[in-house]
Amino acid sequence: MKKIESRKKDHIDLVLKKGAQYSKSTGLDHVDFVHNALPEMSLEAVNLSTTFFGKSLKFPVIVTAMTGGYKDAKAINRKLAACAQKCGFGLGLGSQRAMIENPTLTSTYVVRDAAPDVPIISNIGAFQLKRYSIDQLESLVSSVKADGLAIHLNPLQEIVQMEGDTDFSGILDAISKVCASLSVPVIVKETGAGLNQEVAIKLKDAGVKYLDVAGAGGTSWSKVEYMRSTAIPGFEEWGIPTMDSIIQCRGILPLVASGGIRTGIDGAKSIALGADMCGAAYPFIKAIKAGNLDTFAETFQKQMAICAYLTGSKTLSDLKKAKLFIH
Template structure:
């Protein structure tokens, strides 16, 4: 089955994406970061005798089978509008300069409007780093998988992220409301995908039970994308003319599983876990890696720096992050990012308790339906 957009829907999509970008960039008018990652409840132990040569510390990682300079990726942000297309090209150029992976906006529009495909050819701007495409999970049951596979090959994508965003869809006037069949469609898509597949949330987190389901379906990576960063319920409420939407959205300001809690609940020995959602600093990247993530994703910080001062300013942010990560590795006695999984951690009692509770939920067997 093919997904299609009418010309009216195409225009609406472009307006919506432009509004998303405007709202996320205007911090004074729109408060879209409404929660906490809880990463501040974790501390790494300082080593006064690290026994490490700082010049030999390696901040690199492998992502989608491609070597990268830093354990950071630029999360898929947005697409569908002229400003967003230019932003994605700048992000790809930035990723190439920094030696890190980058995601593109949703390729859904290409199914209806293939003439804009050049706006998604990001590999030409970042030939040496991983570039991954992006599609909504809720669209997969109603979209031709073969068409998506062809797009991935045309775009020379190294992977694809399937994003899960039921919270955002519910608060989007034109959003989807039927979330049935998404996991089954993800599994079918992965079976024949020409590239590795990662599955991500968009800011409300993924519980351990669902992480297990996604890996069982064949996902190569699961990006927890927890609460603490951009709250897309809030973003959509700022777009709405309905006077009820903002107060209703406000009820969800602390909704979701914080990024730090989602990581703590999974433990430090799971492979394929990615962390994003509210990660803003180098030490938050390091903390996420120490909690078990293979890499940490950021989008809004880079987008904001691009809007303020172009690629040079965003590049300066990346180099600042690199320096913090390198110094933190030295001060914990590590010579590489994978070693962070083994460093001792000091974790707050509340975080430990909540992580145990969340972990227990994933271990429960499916309970039978109550008798009628």
């Protein structure tokens, strides 16, 4: 198995082991909804539907980028796609670098037939933009019939990775060129260390259309990489907690809150804090492993709907205005 393929497989195995999550919290445990004892509506009246990359979502949720590029990834992506279609969630594919390097791996990412109606987002690391042409990126998107491209920023992960890239100069310019030329909109996401306000504004100015904070408090990519390498220790807990990252980035571009979102209640809180949608990776792969993906996803939806009900919020825009206590 080639290097990238075996790394993608290792990532799933390591993330599912104990110890790949941050010890510090997202901050969302310090947030409580102001309970509304008189919601004056029924639970059935809750409708949190929205649009994302021009397609409808029943719930403001995306399964964020995880996998592709090795044999078993195909079954994982197909399970995630079927779940996303059933629940009306968006779906992020894992980094497609492996399929650029080896086109025979393309089929491990192809899931449009299993999720015909929901947004599917392609994925590539920002560092790869320096290597690949717009035509290569265009074919990466079209070969999986994606609605957009996610560019991931992961300088922390790269710095602790055995074979990591450690020169992020010129990345903003490369992102801006992609935004100007690609036929689909671009979302920029972190991978668990969070985005700050300055970065969010620079990305908006570069032509990016959506942001995903992917803050700290969930999967720690430095911890994952430390399990594979002996890089300089001490960065296990590095990163902007998801709650702080949402507060930094809200109001700049349509915002996805992810990183340590583990329940629909976390997701609803992140929206009331200023995000437009929420996203998660680890709990979905964990649920696949446990064989309870559909139950997990349905519970997540119900939790979001109940948060809306108990705050008297009928729609997503009502939920965004729901009052919070921050302790």
